[in-house]
Amino acid sequence: MFFEIAKFAMDVSGLNTQQKVAEWANANKINPFDMGAKNYQRCLWDLKLGGKYHELEYDEDGSLKYQ
Numbered sequence: 001m002f003f004e005i006a007k008f009a010m011d012v013s014g015l016n017t018q019q020k021v022a023e024w025a026n027a028n029k030i031n032p033f034d035m036g037a038k039n040y041q042r043c044l045w046d047l048k049l050g051g052k053y054h055e056l057e058y059d060e061d062g063s064l065k066y067q
Helices: 002-027 037-046
Strands: none
Touching: 002 037
């Protein structure tokens, strides 16, 4: 029973993290599955999930540049 509850908690937290990453990507007008390593690290930094701070660069249309 304990292991089933622990697995459920891990699944829920993983889904929650995926949702947060998708929301961050949507807010920055970039594909959450293909944003580049620096953008992904910055996303995790902004969400306080680790990562690393990198300056964000935007295109003229306001979308985040792949980096």
